[in-house]
Amino acid sequence: METQNLRILFVVDAIKGRNGVGTYYQDLVGLLSERIERAELVAPSLDDPHFCQGGSLPMPGDTTQRLFFPHMRALTRLMEEMQPHVVVVPGPGLFSLGGYWLARKMGVPVCVTFQTDYTHLVQLYWGPLLARLVCGLLDRLNLAMFHGASSVVTISETMMEQARAIGVARPHLVGTPVASEFIRCPAEPPRDGVRSVLFVGRLAAEKHIGAFLELAARRPDLTFTVLGDGPLRGEVQASAERLDNLFFAGWRSRDEVMTFLDNHDVLMLPSSVEAFGTVALEAMARARWVITSHACGINQWPGLARGLLPLGEGETLDQGLRRLEQLEPAWRTGLARRGRQLAVAVNDETLASWEDVLGQTALRAPERPAPSATLGLLRRLGARAS
Structure with a gap:
């Protein structure tokens, strides 16, 4: 069809x-x-x-x-x-x-x-x-x-394996789209190295927000911001009141999320459970540096891995951040630009994959x-x- x-x-x-x-x-x-x-x-x-x-x-x-x-x-x-x-x-x-x-x-x-x-x-x-x-x-x-x-569709290799394990014979693997404004608006990499770090997501146990708060306490030389809401909101608010370099902005609209991404240098996604991690893709589209935990499904996409800084097994957020800071400035700039290019390419592939699956399913x-x-x-x- x-x-x-x-x-x-x-x-x-x-x-x-x-x-x-x-x-x-x-x-x-x-x-x-x-x-x-x-x-x-x-x-x-x-x-x-x-x-x-x-x-x-x-x-x-x-x-x-x-x-x-x-x-x-x-x-x-x-x-x-x-x-x-x-x-x-x-x-x-x-x-x-x-x-x-x-x-x-x-x-x-x-x-x-x-x-x-x-x-x-x-x-x-x-x-x-x-x-x-x-x-x-x-x-x-x-x-x-x-x-x-x-038809059955999933968004990462890990979820593909889980689907097969419970009896799905032929699941389809598709990607994750990016809202058009994240791609169409021009974006440039940070110019002055790492100065600010952002977390966006539900304030819940699976997002491992505690590790982000601990990092803010260890790095008073950097600015940290949390966007989101959830059952751990009180813990985040308490940390923000205690730390001069940590700011809690609550839940924000998509337009505001893009503005916060543009005003920060690094996005961190330290989740212990994360089928994909849409905000990481959005940050790549805005030419930001992205540090992800090894649990994030976005790491499994070959078309995106070269634009990310995934943590190694046992590596902490602090160690991952210092690894980014130690890179040559030109290499960091290239990483951010490459991330944006990869996000745009994967977005196009995702839409084509969805159209193909839906066309087949309709028949x-x-x-x-x-x-x-x-x-x-x-x-x-x-x-x-x-």
């Missing part, structure tokens, strides 16, 4: 712009809208609620986030009006399950994405017994959605009906949200 004629509906649980997954689909839909007939995003929003967005509850383990219920009648009306060729869902959230079930009911091919390491996240926030039960449920939901999908029919248990659950949720 000609990709320019595609109509694609994305049904996503992640709040728009509030985390990596929410940012991913916000950017992807914006970019695809310029290349296909119609790309529509259904996702919760705190500032501008979507008409398919129902009520919400605090997220278990992180009250700074909300778990939204889909408005099933509104979502049904949208699908009937749009008649999408493919429905894309990152499972297994409530919005995703709603989009998955409706697509199967209407005979629309489904593309399920696998880009969050739920097992590690659950183990970080819940006790061993509850984590084991929840992980088992998530694995079953994931596998059921994979088996009913016409495939669903293989089995949606499970009756899923139908009952979604009917109850839809009734509550209506």
Whole structure:
């Protein structure tokens, strides 16, 4: 099928712009809208609620986030009006399950994405017994959605291995897009070496924010800034009050994130769990130096690795930063410029990969009906949200 004629509906649980997954689909839909007939995003929003967005509850383990219920009648009306060729869902959230079930009911091919390491996240926030039960449920939901999908997509080699391990025969590997403004606006490398360091992300255990705060205390000669929100907000605020060189800016919009990147020299992503690391790619697009932990999926992309400074096994943030500072100035400048070039190239490859997968998926029919248990659950949720 000609990709320019595609109509694609994305049904996503992640709040728009509030985390990596929410940012991913916000950017992807914006970019695809310029290349296909119609790309529509259904996702919760705190500032501008979507008409398919129902009520919400605090997220278990992180009250700074909300778990939204889909408005099933509104979502049904949208699908009937749009008649999408493919429905894309990152499972297994409530919005995703709603989009998955409706697509199967209407005979629309489904593309399920696998880009969050739920097992590690659950183990970080819940006790061993509850984590084991929840992980088992998530694995079953994931596998059921994979088996009913016409295609499965993921964003890193690590997630590819996990998908195969739970029974996905042929997952597709695609990249991560960059919002057009990060690429179209001119960007130049820092001119005066390393003076300022930035962290952008959820203030949560998996982001290893404590290591960044410790580094700020060890390097009073540099300026450190934290952007984001999450359950560790209080810890960050306390450190900012104690340290003269550490500033906490809270959660910021995408436009503001780009401004903060441009006003800092280095971005650090010290995560212990990170399927990809979108902000690292955004920093590369802005010609910034990027230091990543070995857990970040972005390190696995050969097309991007040459523009990063990944930490070695056992290497600390302090050691990685000093390694950057010891490089010849010309080499540092070349690294930043190369990072921007690589980010632009991978963005183009990502869009081409998505178009290819979606074009193939549109030609495939669903293989089995949606499970009756899923139908009952979604009917109850839809009734509550209506």
